[in-house]
Amino acid sequence: MKKREKPLSERQVSILRYIWSYLQENTRPPTIREIGSATDISSTSVVNYNLTKLTERGLLEREAEVSRGLRLTEKAMHEIGQVTEAVAAVVENVMETAVRMVRVPLLGNIVAGEPIEVGNNDFSTYDEDDALELSATMLPMGKADELFALRVSGESMIDAMVNDGDIVVMKQQQMAKNGDMVAVWLNSSDTTTLKYFFHEGNRVRLQPANPTMDPIFVDPNDVRVQGKVMMVLRNTA
Amino acid sequence: MKKREKPLSERQVSILRYIWSYLQENTRPPTIREIGSATDISSTSVVNYNLTKLTERGLLEREAEVSRGLRLTEKAMHEIGQVTEAVAAVVENVMETAVRMVRVPLLGNIVAGEPIEVGNNDFSTYDEDDALELSATMLPMGKADELFALRVSGESMIDAMVNDGDIVVMKQQQMAKNGDMVAVWLNSSDTTTLKYFFHEGNRVRLQPANPTMDPIFVDPNDVRVQGKVMMVLRNTA
DNA sequence: AGTATACAAGAACAAGTGTTCGGTGTCAAG
DNA sequence: CTTGACACCGAACACTTGTTCTTGTATACT
Known part of the structure; x- marks a missing residue:
């Protein structure tokens, strides 16, 4: 049985939430710099470090040397779902898009x-x-x-x-x-x-x-x- | 009553179709160079010229100096819908995402x-x-x-x-x-x-x-x- | 013949964006 | 006290990506 994982850091949760909310309003993922600005991380290397950690946890997929080469995994959706606002808002958003x-x-x-x-x-x-x-x-x-x-x-x-x-x-x-x-x-x-x-x-x-x-x-x-x-x-x- | 618009060029239709199909499989729009490769346009300025024309026609929205700053408009969806494969495939794709x-x-x-x-x-x-x-x-x-x-x-x-x-x-x-x-x-x-x-x-x-x-x-x-x-x-x- | 427009193309440039380097600080373990 | 792991950071660099410049061809119109 897999060892229980250490909780995500506050910064990592913040990054995932930001990526998620950015995707609700944009048809593309954010850049490293956009993530940094939104989460009060002044250095692109710290953002990169945390994205690497999230990737290792299976919450993100990245493509190397591609602009906006980020993708939230389904596991990340569930992870966020446990801490974000009512699912109903998400549902409505998706439905509106589908409609x-x-x-x-x-x-x-x-x-x-x-x-x-x-x-x-x-x-x-x-x-x-x-x-x-x-x-x-x-x-x-x-x-x-x-x-x-x-x-x-x-x-x-x-x-x-x-x-x-x-x-x-x-x-x-x-x-x-x-x-x-x-x-x-x-x-x-x-x-x-x-x-x-x-x-x-x-x-x-x-x-x-x-x-x-x-x-x-x-x-x-x-x-x-x-x-x-x-x-x-x-x-x- | 608005003057009837000239039909899109073959290249323009091809570009719209490519952007659309790219979006079905990626969570981000394509780059100018990706569009060029897929539509046999060897020059980024020709791709850019055609994207500008499509924007003028209301089929695209662009953001200046932003990577992957493209967005198909709803009008483009309808435009493509007249020429692409069965809408059912589109429906299924959207529904799968929603599900x-x-x-x-x-x-x-x-x-x-x-x-x-x-x-x-x-x-x-x-x-x-x-x-x-x-x-x-x-x-x-x-x-x-x-x-x-x-x-x-x-x-x-x-x-x-x-x-x-x-x-x-x-x-x-x-x-x-x-x-x-x-x-x-x-x-x-x-x-x-x-x-x-x-x-x-x-x-x-x-x-x-x-x-x-x-x-x-x-x-x-x-x-x-x-x-x-x-x-x-x-x-x- | 001249002009305007549409479309095309390669090259260069500008700006955006991701990656790497060298460094610091904290904390736990030995 | 030392060491190693983790997290953080600014700066520089490498590469990606968007925009502009210059030139050319074809067509339509005057």
Whole structure:
């Protein structure tokens, strides 16, 4: 069993914290001199000495003779995690970055019971603050930018276990197979509704999953499929 | 309306792609010379000239006389996105990074109908590949490391709209109020089950949400609450 | 033909950045 | 008291990295 390591010196903890916080705000690691300035170490050789010690402890990786050739290891993340502020701040920071990489627009509520207006510009207008972001393991193969989310209002899909207030993540597509749960746009009333979709020759049947509600029948030319439900999210807290 | 911009030159596109791909594998941007080597530009002044042009187009931000003082802008991400490989690879990369920052352990299946063994070491053993990660906006206030996820097996909670195969995200807590949907550990059988929780004086009632199933009654000393359901995720694809 | 612009290139230079050298001080062990 | 390890420090140096200078070619426009 490995001998217990001596605790990091105060300077070493300070250096790790600084590197970490620098990385939150910059797309590159700090220089030796930047580290020195931030940690009140006036000599580049003392910074270098401590970086060497941190490297020996497995908390840093360095590349020789490369500018900004520093990398915090995962062990260092955990080490810092024990002493820095709430993990939630870190989470939020990472999420914000991730959201900017790929985002699922969260549009207004979609009334499962009755169609509501979503606006003529389909899925393009959204508030950046409302974006949510999903694990790749949850996303099916395909382009993330084909996805969008809607919050459900109403209980017309309750037998499909989609409840009022749930968020449905949808894949943008214009074709629907019978039985797909889809969001459809009704041209005549300028609204969107969430239903099971069935072609019935000269008409389309939009079927609720609620025994107390009747299906809606519309002309195929009046309807445009906007997306298919891929995922349901519910906050029970 | 803004005049349509001239397309980027082949070299400029190549430079942007290289910077982007370099950033996927390094925690710092490339140098002028690294860019030159990768794009067959033998002169640092030509690289510099093109970087200046990209900066003028709003695709790059530079800091003068700072090593690796480059940053791709969001506009550049979109520009590249039109020509690079599947966005899914990008998503996966970002998510992998995020997962390493904060992770919700995805334990084995929890049988909603019958208790199953989850192991004596509560919630600490998990496969890193199974981690999923959630938007900060979906997480309630509190430490992310109090959360874990379980995949449901069985249909005992179907009237609570929790279906076989769903993922439930739980907050670690040891007290439960009547009516909370919780995972409880049964000492006598070394198993965990998902149920509504009710104190009934000298016993605890674990109530399924399925009219075809009977509640389970257990001694309060035999049961330990592990977590409360905060969120339900369902993949419908 | 002349001018302006875009793009290119090698070389030199300026500034940034990492590494090494020689030294000092503290502390624990012998 | 001496020695060795550790930590620290200023200065100098070596190398990396960004910027500028000068020159050249091609194209478009007047």
